[in-house]
Amino acid sequence: MTLEPMTGEAPAVTVRSLTKIFGGGATAYTALAGVDMDVRAREFLMLVGPSGSGKTTLLSILGCVLSATAGSAVVLGRDVTTMRPDELPAFRLQKIGFIFQGHNLIAALKSRDNVALVQELRGVPHAQALKDADEMLAAVGLAGKEHSLPGDLSGGQKQRVAIARALVGAPPIVLADEPTAALDAHSGHAVIELLKALTQERGTTVICVTHDPRIFSFADRIVNIEDGLIRPDDGSHS
Amino acid sequence: MNTELPPARRAMVMMRVGITMMLKDRARFVGTVAGVVFAVVLAAQQLGIMFGLLQKNTMFVDSAAADIWIAPPGTELFQPGQRVPASTIDLARTTPGVHLASPLVVGGGTIKKPDGGNEGITLIGTDTSTWLGGPWNMVAGAREAILQPDTMIFETADREKFGGLNLESIREVSGHLVHVGGFTWGLIPFGPSYAFAEIDAARDMLGAASNRVDYVLVTVDPGVPTEEVVSRLKARMPDLKIISGPDFHTAIVTNLLKNQLGMSFGLSTSFGLIIGLVIVALSMFSSVIDNLREFGTLKAIGCTNRDLTALVLAQSVAYAVVGSLVGLFLVTRMAAGIRSARLVVITPAWLTGLVPIVMLVLCLLAAILALYRVRKLEPGMVFR
């Protein structure tokens, strides 16, 4: 799939001189040292780099769960670094799907309730939210597991529920931090393949942090980050 | 996609999640409810016993059919003590608005057991022309038995203690042989149980003057306000204590709470509540700590602090409701089990109504620590 910039279409994400310094004084640590990065709408971008290079930090700022020290990060037309703290939860809820390294499901809730919760918070009536959840679970190959608790599912199945939760209601952007790290090679491959297919179908922009070279082939583009900076030779399409 | 969910519905959604999470953790749920139950049982039981003990001390005043008591000056409790002048009765009877005025004699006596030992009794000499001073709560025989010479009525709970008393048993009371003419139930104050005799017989047994009067019991004419008669009696007998029955009751309760019962029962009741508070608070806090990742995830996917507050408070309300219901059930059962002539555990309706409210406040207080932790939680932690 070619991803030349379409004329007139705004990028999904524009990051400029983004800096994050943890702590202060003698113990201050610069995790992001002025990151510049663009992500096109509907792009499946993989963010790779050594441990401690700042991948999670960057993803956290884009996901509005961490504040930046300096610079800007425009997500879907809004600079998230200057948003009021009380605007952030609603922005996350409406615009961003999250997939974590662990499945992070609510253990007490059935898989369909885990998925439906997001829709209900968005204002979708209970019955419709359950219907959306069941459809989404079917789409990730978990038809018949709607009433299972996370504890009764395998690792791969749990991560599929997490994908369903991230994609239900079709948020425009999905942020995933090492979504296959906790899975064996086979289910990891299956999960990323599913994520790729579903997001392509829906035109979702995906930023996926990974260490796993076996899944690089699913990326539209790979961005390398090192010591809090994007490696300059980047921008190549895979 | 930008439809705003009304806050109430959104809170309902979060409360449902909270309750589901609470019920999933079966062991913690049972433990926390047990904490609330403990607080309810201990607090309500302590108060119930306290009310029971207060009742022991007011029961004579409560049961006596007197609207007004004339007592020796300085009287604070109903107990043997100083006398009132014999002339008091005539003074009272000639006061406008007074219907009946009856003397009452109260004194300490002893009953000799067949095996030789002695036990104390609170000897009541009652005016059998009015019966204002008892006896009441008869479970065997009739009160009229004391009209027979040398006949008394005793407390059924002390029959064994007094050496196997039966109707028609003969015992020596303060040096006089008497027949047992009947039994009352539950007339045991802090001191020895009440034992009733005709007033002149009682004076005899007490070795008292034939005109001894300890209290005068007054009833007022129909339609006359008690307070008015109290004022008139006070004017005529400024040196005596003139007090209405309900006021005497209140004075006894106040006196006992201030001097003896209030402190110890207040402490034990608070103790129960504090332990309950600590158990619920620790349980809710540790639940948040154990599920920190889940709370962080909820925040990351878009839940606000208000959402998570609804979730946590739903749990604390549920603990309060379930704990109160179970606790009150146990309290009622235990009160029935404990109930005897010696101690009646009294749980008035208002106490039953108050328990869930107090537990609600307690559980909401207990949630503060958990709420503080949840609100402080950074959603970014889920990526760590």
Ligand SMILES: Nc1ncnc2c1ncn2[C@@H]1O[C@H](COP(=O)(O)OP(=O)(O)OP(=O)(O)O)[C@@H](O)[C@H]1O
């Ligand atoms: N809250 C924090 N306080 C201080 N330092 C932090 C904090 N969070 C991250 N760091 C530091 O910032 C640097 C970048 O962390 P980050 O988690 O973004 O790396 P990463 O690329 O995701 O690494 P990994 O591949 O191991 O997940 C690390 O050196 C980390 O120790």
Ligand SMILES: [Mg+2]
């Ligand atoms: Mg990381």
